[in-house]
Amino acid sequence: MALIRLLFLMLIGRPIARLMTGADVIGRERLPLKGPAIVAANHNSHVDTVLLLTIFPPQALRWLRPAAAADYFLKDPVIGWFSRNIIGIVPVARAKAGTGVDVLAPARQALLDGAIVIIFPEGTRGPATDEMAQLKSGVARLAEACPSAPVIPIWIEGAGRVLPKGAAIPVPMNCTVLVGEPIGWKGDRNAFMTELRDSLLALGAEAPPQRWI
């Protein structure tokens, strides 16, 4: 299955991502090549996940696990199979958050098993404006659970134009992925979230203006 995933993402996913987005990466040398590591990115489109999975070199692919909403990606059996086996998601049961269930357990386990967990701390896709939504603190809880994992902030510019929330037809437009300096866990949740937010916004300010006027 790992081989099918690798072939699918490299031979089909990568050319499609390049065609639709140009897949420009700034700071490629800062991408983690093995886990445990956390990649925290802004989120405006399904394109984000495919783009992030396909900018990594093939040898890093087996470690990559995007954290994704179980209520959205696992409700349909076909999409569920694809999400689990090709995209390689770790499910997050958003609906059960706040009920005392540990919704981050699968992601934490993946991290402890040496995965590079991709997480979108905004929690859902935004409206592709410049603003980033309030970040949810799950990423800090993950960092706390695995303090040896560096947290790499990534800003994706333009993906919300290629396939915005609710749109059915993708339109090719250039996107830029900006990879930031890793953030370490220093013991304080609020300080960590502030540092992550500032670092994402700083990357966004560096991005070319691939956004609507």
Place this chain on the structure above:
Amino acid sequence: MRFDPAGFLASIPQPLFWGLVGVLGLLSLGAVAAFAMPVLRPGRDHTNLRQRVTSWWIMAALLSVALLAGWAATLALFAFISFLALREFLSLAPMRREDRLIILLAYLTILASYGFLALDRYGIYLVFIPVYVFLVTPFLMACIGQTRAYLPTAAVIQWGIVTCVFNLGFAAYLSRAPLAQAPQAGGAGLVFFLLLATEANDVAQYVWGKSLGRTKIMPRVSPNKTWEGFLGGWATTAALIWFVGPLFMPIRGLGLGIMAAALPLAGFAGDVTMSAIKRDIGVKDTSHLIPGHGGVLDRADSLTFTAPLYFHILVFFCFHSAPWP
């Protein structure tokens, strides 16, 4: 049909064959320089030179294969270059979210436009983008109903389609010139020499400017460009066109003189026009697609101006009426 290597080699016009050999030689010199510089001048970062040279090899290889494979492959490659250039342009230019599907339609003009060239319907090609796309795009945008920034957006879209699709199409269409019209090196030879002269002009301007450049020519648009680079590049390219051009083109005398004088100017004009756009948008490069060079538009900016001029000077002096009747 079996592929016959000897027959294929013999079918390549002599000037084109030696032209490609010459390019291979220049690229090899570049490769030697990229390997030698880190040894001769250690301690400096030579990544950009290495990336530049590697990218030149890839671009030359793609274009050579397309030219040798015939006009259909040349049209297909240029259609793809148009797509990359237009994608870069429309992604950086100020666009409104309501225009998302208009952008999708803009890409479809590439298929239609190059399709007319593939069908040899040059007359329709000539009016399709400048007249019909020009009329239909603003109408569809009016139907969408967003009037904020309507006029500038409509103008920006048309500017992008004309430069990236219509103008580059002329370069590709040269590959369809029959041997009777371009007996020196065929249609592929015409495209080859256009690319050679345009890129030589870019490189010559850069080299003259780097070695002698003092007086800035357009400091507010392109601060690295100098009069010395501009004039040196002009003279170098004009000499190349005057002395080497007749090996590839049927043009002679006055026509050749006009080509030699005008083409380097057009290349310079394309370069600084794109610089002004980039400065307006606030980016240094249009993308990072070509390592060491920037985006497709950074590399093809001169070509969007030289391609139509080269084509029309040839038509005016050699083909007289509509090309390849």
